[in-house]
Amino acid sequence: MDARTDMLKLLRDRRAGFSLDQRFYNDPDFFKLDMDLIWHRDWLFVGHDCEIAKPGSYFTVQVGDYPVVLVRDRQGSIRAFHNSCRHRGSRVCTAERGQAAKLVCPYHNWTYDLDGSLVFARQMAEGFDKGEYGLKPVACESAGGYIFICLAKEPADFAPFRAMMEPYFLPHRLSEAKVAFESTIVEKGNWKLVWENNRECYHCASNHPELCKTFPEAPLVTGINGADMDPEMVAHWDKCEAVGLPSRFEIDKAGQFRATRAPLLRDAVSYTSSGRRAVKKNLSDTVSADRIGALLLYHYPTTWNHVLGDHAVTFRVLPISAGETMVTTKWLVHKDAVEGVDYDLAELTHVWTETNDEDRRIVEENAFGIRSPAYEPGPYSEIHEDGVIQFVDWYADFIGPRLSGDEKPIL
Ligand code: 3BY
Numbered sequence: 417m418d419a420r421t422d423m424l425k426l427l428r429d430r431r432a433g434f435s436l437d438q439r440f441y442n443d444p445d446f447f448k449l450d451m452d453l454i455w456h457r458d459w460l461f462v463g464h465d466c467e468i469a470k471p472g473s474y475f476t477v478q479v480g481d482y483p484v485v486l487v488r489d490r491q492g493s494i495r496a497f498h499n500s501c502r503h504r505g506s507r508v509c510t511a512e513r514g515q516a517a518k519l520v521c522p523y524h525n526w527t528y529d530l531d532g533s534l535v536f537a538r539q540m541a542e543g544f545d546k547g548e549y550g551l552k553p554v555a556c557e558s559a560g561g562y563i564f565i566c567l568a569k570e571p572a573d574f575a576p577f578r579a580m581m582e583p584y585f586l587p588h589r590l591s592e593a594k595v596a597f598e599s600t601i602v603e604k605g606n607w608k609l610v611w612e613n614n615r616e617c618y619h620c621a622s623n624h625p626e627l628c629k630t631f632p633e634a635p636l637v638t639g640i641n642g643a644d645m646d647p648e649m650v651a652h653w654d655k656c657e658a659v660g661l662p663s664r665f666e667i668d669k670a671g672q673f674r675a676t677r678a679p680l681l682r683d684a685v686s687y688t689s690s691g692r693r694a695v696k697k698n699l700s701d702t703v704s705a706d707r708i709g710a711l712l713l714y715h716y717p718t719t720w721n722h723v724l725g726d727h728a729v730t731f732r733v734l735p736i737s738a739g740e741t742m743v744t745t746k747w748l749v750h751k752d753a754v755e756g757v758d759y760d761l762a763e764l765t766h767v768w769t770e771t772n773d774e775d776r777r778i779v780e781e782n783a784f785g786i787r788s789p790a791y792e793p794g795p796y797s798e799i800h801e802d803g804v805i806q807f808v809d810w811y812a813d814f815i816g817p818r819l820s821g822d823e824k825p826i827l
């Protein structure tokens with residue numbers, strides 16, 4: 417049987433509420449199916465508008481086999497292109513980020529305008545039509561300060577995500593912020609293990625001493641059930657909504673994205689060891705940092721996020737192989753906040769640097785144990801891991817119909 421048939425059968429036979437069969441976590445053929453059917457088809461968070469604020473600013477990203485470049489054009493729009501030269505295919509932009517008046521391929525200097533059109537190709541034959549050899553565009557949208565791309569020829573409608581996330585995010589003005597620091601780590605585990613770990617806080621008390629000083633481990637904060645029945649959550653939403661900050665728990669029908677705002681523990685206003693603010697200047701000129709807690713957003717399969725009054729921490733997941741996943745974390749602050757004056761970088765980044773490293777170890781140990789021939793799917797805690805159950809169900813419902821070529825849910 418081929419991998420597609422195997423995967424479909426394993427999804428049909430899987431026990432709901434249990435972790436997946438080993439092959440979903442370590443089989444290179446299953447990984448290829450994940451890439452083709454999810455990662456190369458769906459909207460993916462790649463970076464922030466504020467990272468390419470000026471015309472000619474660009475950054476590059478690698479999604480599976482696809483190198484992509486994101487660039488701000490002269491009119492101020494953000495564009496995405498396949499980063500593969502239309503001459504003989506060389507990567508055009510080789511740096512992680514940069515600033516350029518034009519995009520020049522390093523191989524034979526074919527030169528592209530910021531709108532992707534080919535403007536210079538030295539000594540090609542008479543009749544060569546530059547108009548036919550512009551960089552290939554990639555679908556690209558920006559919402560609330562976040563840039564998403566989609567590699568599919570016919571991208572899914574981005575509008576429902578925008579409609580849900582912008583009311584929550586626009587007040588925080590992330591498109592006008594700046595990235596104070598970014599870190600990239602590679603976790604030796606499948607991308608789904610990274611997500612499974614993220615979608616629960618069952619592991620928090622025993623693994624995240626720093627985070628647990630301020631972030632509540634209550635399952636209704638990280639998971640998907642019960643927040644609207646919790647008086648403390650509802651009171652928090654009411655208080656924040658009274659000052660114009662949408663806060664109530666919302667999830668889309670397919671379960672691909674959700675937003676909610678949660679209070680931090682006790683008097684904490686930020687993710688610091690003391691709970692006090694890490695940045696003197698508020699992230700947004702129009703939002704007070706006084707006890708607004710954390711705005712939490714996830715969008716499968718690429719991003720989870722925490723927006724506080726004084727800064728935001730954003731996460732981007734990119735798979736490298738069946739057993740390796742890259743996680744990039746960015747700390748965003750007000751664009752005028754000055755390092756050493758308004759914030760101490762070590763203090764700002766401490767809690768999540770520790771937390772990421774703790775999560776990396778957890779994911780790697782999880783992957784290690786799953787490789788054992790003795791591994792078999794185990795039961796998730798319905799109380800603490802409803803978010804994981806939801807993630808795995810989303811995955812199965814999402815990839816299943818695409819595997820079978822039947823876009824209606826099979827499960
Ligand atoms: O980043 C997060 O949202 C998750 C939630 C609980 C554990 N981890 C911190």
Ligand code: FES
Binds near residue numbers: 502503506522523
């Ligand atoms: Fe780009 Fe030749 S491959 S100019």
Ligand code: FE
Binds near residue numbers: 619
């Ligand atoms: Fe964790």
